[in-house]
Amino acid sequence: MDLATIIGIIGAAAIIITAMVLSGGVGMFMDIPSILIVLVGSIFVVMAKFGLNQFLGAAKVAAKAFMFKSDDPAELIDEIVELADAARKGGLLSLEGKEVSSDFLQGGIQLLVDGHDPEVVKTLLSKDMNKSVERHEQGASIFGALADVSPAMGMIGTLVGLVQMLSAMDDPKSIGPAMAVALLTTFYGAVIANVICLPIAGKLRNRSESEILIKTLIIEGMQSILSGENPRIIEQKLHAYISPKLRASAFER
Amino acid sequence: MDLATIIGIIGAAAIIITAMVLSGGVGMFMDIPSILIVLVGSIFVVMAKFGLNQFLGAAKVAAKAFMFKSDDPAELIDEIVELADAARKGGLLSLEGKEVSSDFLQGGIQLLVDGHDPEVVKTLLSKDMNKSVERHEQGASIFGALADVSPAMGMIGTLVGLVQMLSAMDDPKSIGPAMAVALLTTFYGAVIANVICLPIAGKLRNRSESEILIKTLIIEGMQSILSGENPRIIEQKLHAYISPKLRASAFER
């Protein structure tokens, strides 16, 4: 899934670079000052809006979202069913120290082992889930803000270039190249917004949804284990959250 | 209904092609690199946002929505009334193996035959309905994202062309044709968004609504059959969902 984001962004960038090559070479589109004006200017504006901590936090969230694969809900259900089986046979305490695939599930098991109420387990895990949703949401909103600001910074850069060009229109031959450079900031603004920031913001929102699914499965599963439900029933209940194609029962393999 | 979408898109495309022919020939509007830049670039960006699976899934949903005609609610009501009649005379079990027009109805009948509770029947069928609504919604939102991105990719392509043209303005005669080519990506972006993606997204949303109607009729009908209501009453109840003109009673023919 995250591979798709990286491929998508790199692919779109490659398409644009191809367009540059086709129209005569990448060189004339590379103007470091223009890139800095749009990129650094936009980052400053977004930082003014959100504060440094939130800004850096968003970068970290985004990086994490790209580097770690999100869990496979079907595998997770198998894992929970196994845990339920173990709990049925050896009691809740036998779950202590089990190796599990995610920290969140680990935390849930710890709560079971500690002997908390089902209600308390749900409340604590839900609070944790909401916190991470909030973090993803903030990451998405910072990339959304960058996507709003960068075209504006691009336009500001182009206006600066146009004013300069128009003020000193002595040599008609210089008009073309000057205007080309002026347009570059608009170009960078459009690329940063549409090819980089908007897909990342959208991705973080989608990612958040799949994490909600994963964590909801774990919360439901922990509660079911705690109330001693039959592992088969637990599997059936959790399968309702995923698409029918993925519902291969662990009991029929 | 789906015919209208195909005719509409083809008709609008034909109008635009006519405009091209009137202004001197289609040839000068065909620039394969420009088309690829806008189309492939937009697809990459949308893929970055949604992931490959969701993207391909949306294409499949859209294709299905165009190829299969949605059921006629009036005919469906007749069919349900017939089933109710058969169930009244021969019991619920007599419905087993009946040939019906849709898989969803088949699934509903199976639930009846299996002897489930009315509440369970409703819950299971509603969950299925919501899943397919969600799938259509996602299809619509991916085409909506394409419609957002393609004008931006068109503008990026035009900026590339303009920068190239302005950088090398030696021969005044080359300005016109170069700018014409630069504008082509903006043109393709506008066409892809307004003539193709937006109507398909709108269509998928409308289609979703008519499927909700169809499935609601089936859910209501199954429940009524299960509670042994009089077929005439069932027909009356279901007729309330459709417009008066379509309410020809099967009992008065």
Added chain:
Amino acid sequence: MDLATIIGIIGAAAIIITAMVLSGGVGMFMDIPSILIVLVGSIFVVMAKFGLNQFLGAAKVAAKAFMFKSDDPAELIDEIVELADAARKGGLLSLEGKEVSSDFLQGGIQLLVDGHDPEVVKTLLSKDMNKSVERHEQGASIFGALADVSPAMGMIGTLVGLVQMLSAMDDPKSIGPAMAVALLTTFYGAVIANVICLPIAGKLRNRSESEILIKTLIIEGMQSILSGENPRIIEQKLHAYISPKLRASAFER
């Protein structure tokens, strides 16, 4: 009220035609192909989105909304009070066959005469009201879609014209007129959207609101008659729905 819409649209069109005449003649603004491209193209796109039936239905709804005057709420209240008076003196059955101003009121009276429950009367009439609100809403949304699409079709037409003009820039003298023609589709798109479609969509929404008022008055009135309330009280209750200036009591004339 509907007169105002017609006067408004014609007035705005006349203003624009005046502007054309002032700037040298209407002739140069008439370009049949341009008009067809924008108008027919937009209609095709909207048809693709909504389907043929809905599209034609919307046209019918719009036509009706312009041709029939909506009822005067004050007169309607007088009429209901009269009916209440008659019902009090001669019983509900005496209302049968009364000539009334609207079909909806006629239907309501028929329900009274048929001896239905107040609850049933309310449910049936409300469902009918909601259906017509829905129809108006759909009409409004189709004109809204036309208003969204026509500027885009206008821009597409202008891009076609510009590309053609720029590709063949041999004779500098032809640039002006060619660009003038290219701009015409943008012009038509703006006029169709802002002068025709948006006011009609807004009008249909407003119209819907006044119909809700009228039908709410009738529903309330029918219920009051059915529960045998005093005509004076009925009048007072219904007057609460209209502005104080219109509350001339039938009993004080």
Added chain:
Amino acid sequence: MDLATIIGIIGAAAIIITAMVLSGGVGMFMDIPSILIVLVGSIFVVMAKFGLNQFLGAAKVAAKAFMFKSDDPAELIDEIVELADAARKGGLLSLEGKEVSSDFLQGGIQLLVDGHDPEVVKTLLSKDMNKSVERHEQGASIFGALADVSPAMGMIGTLVGLVQMLSAMDDPKSIGPAMAVALLTTFYGAVIANVICLPIAGKLRNRSESEILIKTLIIEGMQSILSGENPRIIEQKLHAYISPKLRASAFER
């Protein structure tokens, strides 16, 4: 408060006129046909959308909102406390004929004197309050519609001018002035929308909020008087609605 609106609009207009004078004279910006096209055209379109009655009603509401100052909540509280004092000493009937600052308060007192229930008093006064809120809302939405339409009419006017200019480009010297005139409608559209209509619409919305405060104070006050509360308590309760700085108690002066 309303003074600020008038000063604001006149000030912004003065700034724009100053800009005209600085750039060479107001004369070249005055083009009566252009003004009429944008202003009258926009009014026609808005009339088409809302109907004549609503349109004229909105103008009246706007005029009233500017001419009458809204009441000072602190003074109003003093007045209500005085009334409560009088009612405590001489009974509710002693309030009859008291001179008060607003019609709404007068109406409230009349309801007290008439011996209505607290519930009835609240219902009747609230309905009156909602009616006036609705009127202000409609006024605001009509000015909002004008602000939407006038830039579009300005663009239409400019397109007419451009098409005319481009069609007859014989004399290169005439291009500049012709284009200047064509741009005037865009200019008027922007000024009408941003300097006149949007602030008035915003003002009417703000005005509506302060009227709700005033009328809520009166409604609360009337109910408190009716239930014979201590004037000091009434003052305290009503002070909770206004900012601490304005809470000078009438009992401590």
Added chain:
Amino acid sequence: MDLATIIGIIGAAAIIITAMVLSGGVGMFMDIPSILIVLVGSIFVVMAKFGLNQFLGAAKVAAKAFMFKSDDPAELIDEIVELADAARKGGLLSLEGKEVSSDFLQGGIQLLVDGHDPEVVKTLLSKDMNKSVERHEQGASIFGALADVSPAMGMIGTLVGLVQMLSAMDDPKSIGPAMAVALLTTFYGAVIANVICLPIAGKLRNRSESEILIKTLIIEGMQSILSGENPRIIEQKLHAYISPKLRASAFER
């Protein structure tokens, strides 16, 4: 946090000034009349919309939000826990006259000392919190309105310049510089909106959220102290509002 806003705005401005210097000097971008037209014009329009008092109040709120650092929630929890400890040992009255970090907390303590009900304490403090949220919201909405209006004023200024330039196109050499000056107002409008007003509006909204957190902590804390809860429990409860990293217990140091 507020430092980030100041650094962000100054940084973005520095980037733009760098762009000016790179393109030939800041001088040609400084045009006092243009700045005044956009800035003063926008302020007049916003004043027309909100009234003078609200406008000046917003400026004050914004200034305060930048000058005063918002409290650190972790330190605040320590402080509340200390108060709870003191109240446990010496009774509520012993809290009188304690030096605390914020006025809001001081007000809360005063309510405790005065012996009010927990419900009353909550109501009074919540009302105070809502008032300050409202003030921040209004500040944000005024800066948001400035961000909406200033690009429009910039465009109006540019149109004035263009009309003037086009009307008097005698000397081709003057076209460039005249157009450069005309573009300056668009440039200023974009800078005022995107680099100054939008980040401040966003900041005030974020600031409001952190103040809500601080005040919610105080309200919860006051209630817990009043009901005589154990300081450790109070700490645990309040820690739930902040991120785990900040939850260093005062009892474990």
